[in-house]
Amino acid sequence: MTGPAFRRATSADLPAIVALLADDVLGAARERPGDPAYDDAFAAIDADPNQFLAVVEDGGRMIGCLQLSFIPGLSRMGLWRGQIESVRIAASHRGAGLGRRMFEWAIEQCRVRGCGLVQLTTDKARPDARRFYESLGFAASHEGMKLSLTTVTAPAPPPPA
Template sequence: MINELDFRIAEETDLDQIVQMLADDVLGSQRERYEQPLPVSYIEAFQAISADPNNELVVACIGDDVVGVLQITFTPYLTYQGGWRATIEGVRTASSMRGKGLGTELFKWAIERAKERGCHLLQLTTDKKRPDALRFYEKLGFEATHEGMKMKL
């Protein structure tokens, strides 16, 4: 089934399936609002992401079903001699696909995409309440080299 995966830039018609995946886990169920109709905030965010050439919302599909999603943002920096970085956020896979290698394939795609865009670094954050995600990212080759900090506004 994994060999049937297709990766593409998300379309607005994918939002329902994307938000459903975002809400379908312990942390997501506390902070997302999957309801019909979808809250306008999701549509506005999608439109802002789509309009920004340095943001890509990517879906993994099997046929017409969206089974994975991630957002990849490309950022220029003055550090590293003006190098570009890619940041991955909002990674989710459909609950029916977990443990089948979909996440690995999604990240392989994202790593190649970051290379295509000339990035020297690929970074992500993961919630400390997600130890399985941390182990997954480490298996992919990510290292916890920095201590991240956030401030809720």
């Protein structure tokens, strides 16, 4: 038995990834499985060498996903950062240590890419997630802020021609 395997997502994985993203209280309110907007988003992620959409499989079944973004910067003497987002674990596999393995894998990918810092954001409505991230060594060193430019209920209009 080899256990979970990590790999780059393919377009065939997209429905299962979106289903994972929608499979919790917050995701259920903001995701719309089957929406064609996901196809465009996947194509953009897949075409960008600084993006890595990862899936975790076990026994041929997708049991987790996350997105890594490798961000160049000028501050901290040109330090690259790894950003971890969209972390989800299938409900049937939660609480069994898969999250820790996923983060260890993701942090190692950031090291391989030369990142000097790994960062993430977590919704304030997820106190358990925050405790988990702190157990991995993450520190709440900054106050994150967001400005929503679109709503989940209506897609953004196309840019002017």
